[in-house]
Amino acid sequence: MKLLVTGGAGYVGSVVSRMLLDAGHEVVVLDDLRTGHAVAVPPEATFVRGSIHDAAQVITPEAGFDGVLHFAGLIAAGxxxxxxxxYWDDNVIGSLALLDAVRAAGVRRFVFSSTAAVYGNPTELPIRETAVKHPTSTYGATKLAFDLALTSEAFAHELAAVSLRxxxxxxxxLRPGCRSVSGTTRRPT
Incomplete structure (x- = not known):
């Protein structure tokens, strides 16, 4: 499968990119490097430096993406x-531009990196997916706003989508075939 990973130069996105490559997928990383690091992008991935606001330049019908994993966004609640x-611009407007590009290109799968911050201060633990969503920060509110937009898009356009909270x-x-010794990673000899 050919997959686009937004935010693939960040912590979670780079690890997911590595795992996808190790599983045999073709990976394209889209990241503007405001908070990520180019060195974190696996060398086997195709790296495109750019914003999710301009995702339509990368996600085209001709590009042939099978899915998008969306890890880009701002994350500091304070x-x-x-x-x-x-946060409204990046996490909502940028994400909606990405979603528009996905729809226009006919991509059928979408994974969104949301947050448990959409629940705010929970009234019971453990927090269930069905718990009341009441974010206490703009960060949580922007993630919830896109969660709701993604749900609508999935329903209206038969997009297979999931939000990870x-x-x-x-x-x-630790990559397969490697072992950790005293906090360092070594390739088998």
């Missing part, structure tokens, strides 16, 4: 309260 305009992401990816 900053989102001081500079909400940045995880909490704090941490860890490392």
């Amino acid at each position: 900053e989102s309260m001081a500079k909400p305009e940045l 995880y909490f704090n992401v941490a860890g490392a990816y």
Whole structure:
């Protein structure tokens, strides 16, 4: 499959890109490098430096993408309260531009990196997917806004879509065939 990974120079996007490549997929990474790092993009991926606002230049019918994994966006809840305009622009307007490009190109699969921040302060634990969504930050509100837009788009245009609402992401990816020794990763000899 040919897949586009937005935000593929960031922490989660770069690990997902690596895993997709290891599974035999063709990966194109779209990232503007505002918060990501070019060195994090796996060398086997095709890297396009650009904004999700301009995704239509990358996602065309001729490009032949089978799916999009959307990890691009701003993520600092505190900053989102001081500079909400940045978050509405990037996380909603940019994501809607991406979704428009997906629809126009006939891409049928979409994975969205949302957040558990859409739930705000939960009234019960564990938080279930059906819990009331009441974000307490602009960050959470922008992610919820796009969640809702994606749900509508999926319903109206038969797009297979999912929103991942995880909490704090941490860890490392150890590639198959490698082993960790004293905190370092080594290739087998």
